[in-house]
Amino acid sequence: MTNIRDVAKSAGVSVTTVSRVLNNHPYVSEEKRKLVLKAIEEMKYHININAVHLTKGVTKLIGVVIPFINHPYFSSILDGIANEARKNDYKLILFQTDYDLDKEIEALEMLRMKQIDSLIICSRECKWSIIEEYETYGPIVVCEDGENLGVKSVYIDHYQAFKTGLDHLVNRGHKRIGYCIGRRTGKNSEQREAAYLDTLEKIDEPVHEDWIFDQAYTIVDGEKVVHRFMHLVERPTALLVTSDQVAAGILMQCSKEHIRIADELSIISFDNHPISEYLQLTTIDLPLEQMGKELLGAVLKPDPVRNRQMPFRLIERKSVKTL
Amino acid sequence: MTNIRDVAKSAGVSVTTVSRVLNNHPYVSEEKRKLVLKAIEEMKYHININAVHLTKGVTKLIGVVIPFINHPYFSSILDGIANEARKNDYKLILFQTDYDLDKEIEALEMLRMKQIDSLIICSRECKWSIIEEYETYGPIVVCEDGENLGVKSVYIDHYQAFKTGLDHLVNRGHKRIGYCIGRRTGKNSEQREAAYLDTLEKIDEPVHEDWIFDQAYTIVDGEKVVHRFMHLVERPTALLVTSDQVAAGILMQCSKEHIRIADELSIISFDNHPISEYLQLTTIDLPLEQMGKELLGAVLKPDPVRNRQMPFRLIERKSVKTL
DNA sequence: CTGTTAGCGCGTTCAT
DNA sequence: ATGAACGCGCTAACAG
Numbered sequence: 279m280t281n282i283r284d285v286a287k288s289a290g291v292s293v294t295t296v297s298r299v300l301n302n303h304p305y306v307s308e309e310k311r312k313l314v315l316k317a318i319e320e321m322k323y324h325i326n327i328n329a330v331h332l333t334k335g336v337t338k339l340i341g342v343v344i345p346f347i348n349h350p351y352f353s354s355i356l357d358g359i360a361n362e363a364r365k366n367d368y369k370l371i372l373f374q375t376d377y378d379l380d381k382e383i384e385a386l387e388m389l390r391m392k393q394i395d396s397l398i399i400c401s402r403e404c405k406w407s408i409i410e411e412y413e414t415y416g417p418i419v420v421c422e423d424g425e426n427l428g429v430k431s432v433y434i435d436h437y438q439a440f441k442t443g444l445d446h447l448v449n450r451g452h453k454r455i456g457y458c459i460g461r462r463t464g465k466n467s468e469q470r471e472a473a474y475l476d477t478l479e480k481i482d483e484p485v486h487e488d489w490i491f492d493q494a495y496t497i498v499d500g501e502k503v504v505h506r507f508m509h510l511v512e513r514p515t516a517l518l519v520t521s522d523q524v525a526a527g528i529l530m531q532c533s534k535e536h537i538r539i540a541d542e543l544s545i546i547s548f549d550n551h552p553i554s555e556y557l558q559l560t561t562i563d564l565p566l567e568q569m570g571k572e573l574l575g576a577v578l579k580p581d582p583v584r585n586r587q588m589p590f591r592l593i594e595r596k597s598v599k600t601l
Numbered sequence: 602m603t604n605i606r607d608v609a610k611s612a613g614v615s616v617t618t619v620s621r622v623l624n625n626h627p628y629v630s631e632e633k634r635k636l637v638l639k640a641i642e643e644m645k646y647h648i649n650i651n652a653v654h655l656t657k658g659v660t661k662l663i664g665v666v667i668p669f670i671n672h673p674y675f676s677s678i679l680d681g682i683a684n685e686a687r688k689n690d691y692k693l694i695l696f697q698t699d700y701d702l703d704k705e706i707e708a709l710e711m712l713r714m715k716q717i718d719s720l721i722i723c724s725r726e727c728k729w730s731i732i733e734e735y736e737t738y739g740p741i742v743v744c745e746d747g748e749n750l751g752v753k754s755v756y757i758d759h760y761q762a763f764k765t766g767l768d769h770l771v772n773r774g775h776k777r778i779g780y781c782i783g784r785r786t787g788k789n790s791e792q793r794e795a796a797y798l799d800t801l802e803k804i805d806e807p808v809h810e811d812w813i814f815d816q817a818y819t820i821v822d823g824e825k826v827v828h829r830f831m832h833l834v835e836r837p838t839a840l841l842v843t844s845d846q847v848a849a850g851i852l853m854q855c856s857k858e859h860i861r862i863a864d865e866l867s868i869i870s871f872d873n874h875p876i877s878e879y880l881q882l883t884t885i886d887l888p889l890e891q892m893g894k895e896l897l898g899a900v901l902k903p904d905p906v907r908n909r910q911m912p913f914r915l916i917e918r919k920s921v922k923t924l
Numbered sequence: 925c926t927g928t929t930a931g932c933g934c935g936t937t938c939a940t
Numbered sequence: 941a942t943g944a945a946c947g948c949g950c951t952a953a954c955a956g
Binding site: 602604605606616617619620623624648649651652653655656657 | 932933934935936
């Protein structure tokens with residue numbers, strides 16, 4: 279493999295000069311620059327970026343910890359991150375965790391070993407204290423309320439977002455409300471459950487454990503939800519659904535089962551992806567791509583703002599009936 | 602930053618010995634090993650992986666060139682790649698191209714600069730000759746028929762897959778057949794178009810340019826397809842749809858417009874994702890995850906097989922009517 | 925403007 | 941079983 283020294287020799291200059299033209303430094307005479315360029319061309323020289331990484335202690339690589347990539351919620355965030363990364367000339371290295379703690383630690387370790395300059399954690403499994411510890415090795419930003427701990431965060435207040443949906447339903451006269459969610463565990467899920475329980479308490483309604491439908495990730499999962507819904511002795515009049523996709527599945531299955539959306543079952547979904555407009559779903563818009571963009575921004579800039587909350591807003595369409 | 606030399610000093614051994622325990626080499630006395638481990642612990646030493654990369658000339662990183670990540674076709678492949686990568690202790694670095702040639706070249710350059718050990722190209726834009734040229738820098742495998750050129754490939758024969766769908770339709774008495782596709786350009790699309798044209802010619806049917814619906818990527822795009830379909834003076838009796846998602850969208854919109862699937866419009870989709878079973882779509886199963894797995898395998902093993910074709914199969918369900 | 929030289933942190937002969 | 945010394949390819953003082 280031909281290296282910078284070979285080029286220098288062949289061009290009759292020093293390695294420094296070669297390095298300078300390689301990095302577009304000033305203070306190189308046009309004459310020598312041409313000489314070097316010619317040598318590079320002739321010898322088919324190409325820089326070894328690992329040596330650069332070692333020398334500079336930086337890789338221009340950012341790690342992204344993400345549970346899945348084939349879920350619209352996360353792939354939207356990832357899209358936002360990826361686009362912004364490209365703009366800033368960073369590349370992404372993926373740590374798909376399936377919510378596995380070990381995979382997350384692995385990513386943290388890569389930060390420590392300087393394979394990546396910084397780390398974006400889209401879904402946290404490990405303790406805050408662990409993250410704080412690793413922060414000495416490079417910037418870390420978590421997509422979850424940092425709660426004014428040391429860790430930087432860019433996040434959506436899922437408690438308030440959920441509450442907004444709940445309140446909308448309550449204001450429309452609904453009292454019998456259930457919800458669909460991916461998993462019951464994890465910070466975001468807990469926040470949503472808290473909002474749910476708080477609201478029920480406020481309107482003095484009992485909790486129906488069987489009105490909480492979990493394992494709802496995809497459009498196909500909507501089918502199961504509707505099946506379970508139909509077998510209920512007591513049915514809710516409204517459902518909060520944490521993804522437009524699942525809501526779409528519910529709509530489709532309801533149509534098959536002749537359950538009239540809004541009339542018999544009101545739906546508020548989340549994300550405001552194109553499909554929700556198509557289906558005229560009342561939904562809560564979550565600025566996912568934007569959040570991805572800001573996650574990357576946060577990891578890059580030595581911004582003093584540690585906890586950045588993203589806005590959300592309810593978009594009224596036609597899936598909620600006023601009782 | 603504490604390095605291997607510091608540890609060696611502190612443990613009272615040579616750097617070589619430290620390196621040995623780091624890499625689990627034999628020929629280190631248990632006594633010294635303990636000493637080293639203790640020093641590592643105390644000094645909070647951690648290896649700098651970039652130095653390892655430089656020395657070894659290898660990074661355990663594989664690049665993946667992919668146009669989008671939020672499209673089921675590609676995210677399925679990516680999933681397959683990612684799972685297999687994890688098993689083999691490789692990490693992935695993503696090059697999302699949006700079909701942009703420059704981004705693809707960028708990935709190729711990373712191979713040349715040894716930032717990645719090998720490269721998987723899920724969708725090729727650049728010339729075969731360019732890829733062959735870069736192959737000197739590391740293994741490359743393309744997810745497209747390599748046509749016995751120098752480049753390794755793992756792919757689906759989209760001509761035959763499309764033909765299989767077409768023949769099924771023809772055998773069921775259909776003659777007026779159209780199709781939906783993401784884009785008209787690109788190798789895969791050209792193959793499908795060729796299969797389409799060949800079939801029409803065989804059954805002596807004219808080509809209706811307006812029976813070819815492009816820009817169909819997502820479930821929402823199904824709406825536009827149906828709109829265009831409805832405004833047709835002459836309508837096809839069947840549609841081949843290159844993704845289950847788009848087919849799902851078509852089904853939904855047809856339901857709204859009271860167009861009866863199968864009876865008025867037969868559909869064959871591709872991929873066999875869960876939604877196709879849910880909707881009872883006749884579809885052509887494409888082993889996407891498996892292909893991802895084999896793409897990674899191909900890039901790792903010095904396998905002599907250069908062109909590996911993946912199988913596919915038609916799954917009959919209820920979206921095709923026999924005329 | 926240009927070159928010399930000392931690292932960056934680690935792996936690896938090759939003696940011992 | 942162990943260590944000295946060199947090399948990986950490049951950058952960045954520093955000197956000129």
